[in-house]
């Protein structure tokens with residue numbers, strides 16, 4: 001039975017600090033720097049942030065795989081440092097790597113997962129059957145997992161993490177590598193779990209669309225700190241004005257920045273180059289005027305570009321605003337520096 005479906009939060013993290021000690025010439029790393037957040041029970045909660053932001057470290061502490069240097073965290077009402085066994089009994093964890101044995105059948109895998117959680121043989125068989133039905137894997141239950149598609153394997157990984165009926169499920173990039181159809185099936189599964197089963201799902205993802213469509217609430221983490229938390233709609237609504245995006249062809253970011261330096265009314269300007277492509281992103285209160293002026297400035301400077309788009313803020317814009325570079329972009333861009341963007345976050 002879920003342990004925590006009442007009003008108390010599924011997760012509470014307070015002032016978490018994690019310092020990985022230095023070794024030899026390698027300096028110590030302060031991976032978490034006072035991270036705090038709360039996750040209400042029964043929600044899909046998305047953790048977003050650039051590489052190295054501290055997402056994995058946070059997940060490791062919450063799943064008892066690592067200890068915080070200081071601070072406090074509780075999962076399903078249990079303190080992670082004082083009651084790690086109770087936390088482990090209350091959570092399921094699906095890592096990026098497959099957790100099932102490809103040579104065994106789906107049923108065998110689930111039965112083993114249940115037995116490892118201390119469930120008796122008869123109950124394990126029943127639970128395995130129930131999960132195979134729920135996850136649409138009943139017909140394939142007698143086949144070795146090596147014959148499964150990527151989507152079926154991922155669903156089986158999730159099913160295996162639920163054998164002991166946890167109340168909080170950690171999913172680390174659950175749809176990476178899946179085709180769009182399998183991704184949609186996994187999204188439907190996650191929605192079902194949080195809805196019908198009242199499970200709290202902690203989701204780490206690298207897909208902005210996934211975070212937008214799936215997460216009831218999002219936390220953006222940067223440099224070991226919580227930057228902003230809210231529903232995707234709240235976060236988007238908090239960014240006033242419109243977004244302008246221009247795809248650049250073989251850009252020289254410094255030249256692009258110089259070209260648009262005189263364009264009035266742009267803020268949160270970021271220019272990124274990745275291979276032969278690039279992007280110029282900015283926000284403005286007057287999209288139609290800004291688009292015209294940006295195009296004129298790029299033309300005047302002889303800068304090549306492709307698509308030019310203005311839209312209401314998307315989650316990409318929220319990320320850009322709070323982190324300082326695009327989700328797929330480099331961690332240092334030639335645009336507005338991270339500190340500049342964070343200083344301007346009162347928008």
Ligand SMILES: Nc1ncnc2c1ncn2[C@@H]1O[C@H](COP(=O)(O)OP(=O)(O)OP(=O)(O)O)[C@@H](O)[C@H]1O
Nearest residue numbers: 020029030031049050051052053054055056057058
């Ligand atoms: N075992 C470790 N020893 C030393 N430093 C570490 C260790 N694990 C993580 N770090 C460092 O801590 C910081 C946070 O890393 P973490 O893996 O938590 O970030 P992340 O947000 O999960 O990134 P990614 O999206 O790339 O997985 C990084 O600077 C990373 O290099």
